[in-house]
Amino acid sequence: MCFSLELPDHLLRHLVDGDDLRSHGYRGRFAPSPSGSLHIGNIRTALISWLQARLMQGDWLLRVDDLDTYRNRNGAIEGLIKDLQWLGFDWDGPIIFQSARKGLYSSFLSFLRRKGKLYACRCNRKILRKSFNPVNQKRIYSGKCRNLDLSWGFKDRKLPGWRLRVNENFSEITGDILVRRSDGIIAYHMASVIDELTLGITEVIRGKDLLEIMPTHLAVADSLHSSNLIYKHVPIMLDKNGQKLSKRDGSIGLSKFKEDGMSSSQLIGWLASTLGLVPYKSELSLQELLVDLKKKQNVLKSVFSC
Numbered sequence: 170m171c172f173s174l175e176l177p178d179h180l181l182r183h184l185v186d187g188d189d190l191r192s193h194g195y196r197g198r199f200a201p202s203p204s205g206s207l208h209i210g211n212i213r214t215a216l217i218s219w220l221q222a223r224l225m226q227g228d229w230l231l232r233v234d235d236l237d238t239y240r241n242r243n244g245a246i247e248g249l250i251k252d253l254q255w256l257g258f259d260w261d262g263p264i265i266f267q268s269a270r271k272g273l274y275s276s277f278l279s280f281l282r283r284k285g286k287l288y289a290c291r292c293n294r295k296i297l298r299k300s301f302n303p304v305n306q307k308r309i310y311s312g313k314c315r316n317l318d319l320s321w322g323f324k325d326r327k328l329p330g331w332r333l334r335v336n337e338n339f340s341e342i343t344g345d346i347l348v349r350r351s352d353g354i355i356a357y358h359m360a361s362v363i364d365e366l367t368l369g370i371t372e373v374i375r376g377k378d379l380l381e382i383m384p385t386h387l388a389v390a391d392s393l394h395s396s397n398l399i400y401k402h403v404p405i406m407l408d409k410n411g412q413k414l415s416k417r418d419g420s421i422g423l424s425k426f427k428e429d430g431m432s433s434s435q436l437i438g439w440l441a442s443t444l445g446l447v448p449y450k451s452e453l454s455l456q457e458l459l460v461d462l463k464k465k466q467n468v469l470k471s472v473f474s475c
């Protein structure tokens with residue numbers, strides 16, 4: 170960690186605590202958003218991440234990404250906890266709710282703003298849709314408001330979004346990143362990176378569908394002079410039509426399997442078999458699977474290289 174950023178002591182302490190936790194061993198996490206019931210693909214990602222943490226004799230944290238109140242669904246938090254417990258997942262420490270950490274995120278944002286690393290952006294969706302980078306064929310913010318020094322207050326009854334000036338290594342890849350939306354909601358990219366850093370996460374394991382946001386997360390970490398985040402991506406499960414599963418669209422979750430009379434051991438066995446970890450039709454609890462995999466060397470390697 171490089172501390173030349175002149176962070177105030179209370180924020181620096183959070184980053185130092187994170188580094189300290191990281192130096193004591195492996196710490197992974199699973200971070201669902203409560204936008205619906207966990208689908209079977211989310212559960213398989215949780216399984217891989219839990220196995221990796223336990224095989225490394227490390228900690229595994231459960232974090233609920235519940236900042237986007239418009240997308241949160243009633244009962245989703247209770248539902249995901251119940252589902253994970255039914256499957257036999259255990260996590261270390263209390264469940265972390267991002268909604269309870271807003272003060273911390275806001276303090277980091279205020280600091281970045283004071284340092285001139287953020288600017289007010291008043292681009293609406295229509296303008297943003299037009300931002301397109303021909304180099305990587307992605308929608309990347311054009312930087313329209315970067316040098317306009319727009320006010321941070323209300324204008325036409327609207328507040329601006331807060332955008333992070335990324336350094337030139339990232340500008341072509343990510344563009345300047347929205348870290349606080351104009352409705353005041355702290356963006357997932359910002360909250361998530363602050364969490365990985367301050368909670369001492371050593372390795373983030375998540376679905377391949379999130380691979381494209383990795384540079385964005387690295388750029389946010391870079392703005393805090395942190396470069397010690399490791400991301401690994403695992404294959405995602407697709408539906409019959411080859412489409413990505415989605416919580417919000419109500420993709421198949423545990424209830425369907427339970428209705429069909431499947432036990433948690435059958436489900437764990439089936440999910441592990443889809444990863445080539447056990448033979449098809451195996452039935453075993455999460456703990457039994459862990460014991461089984463401990464006998465084998467480097468068993469998750471093939472999963473990460475898929």
Ligand code: GLU
Pocket residue numbers: 199200201202234361374375376379
């Ligand atoms: N909370 C987000 C989701 O459920 C992101 C997860 C992550 O960063 O692992 O898709």
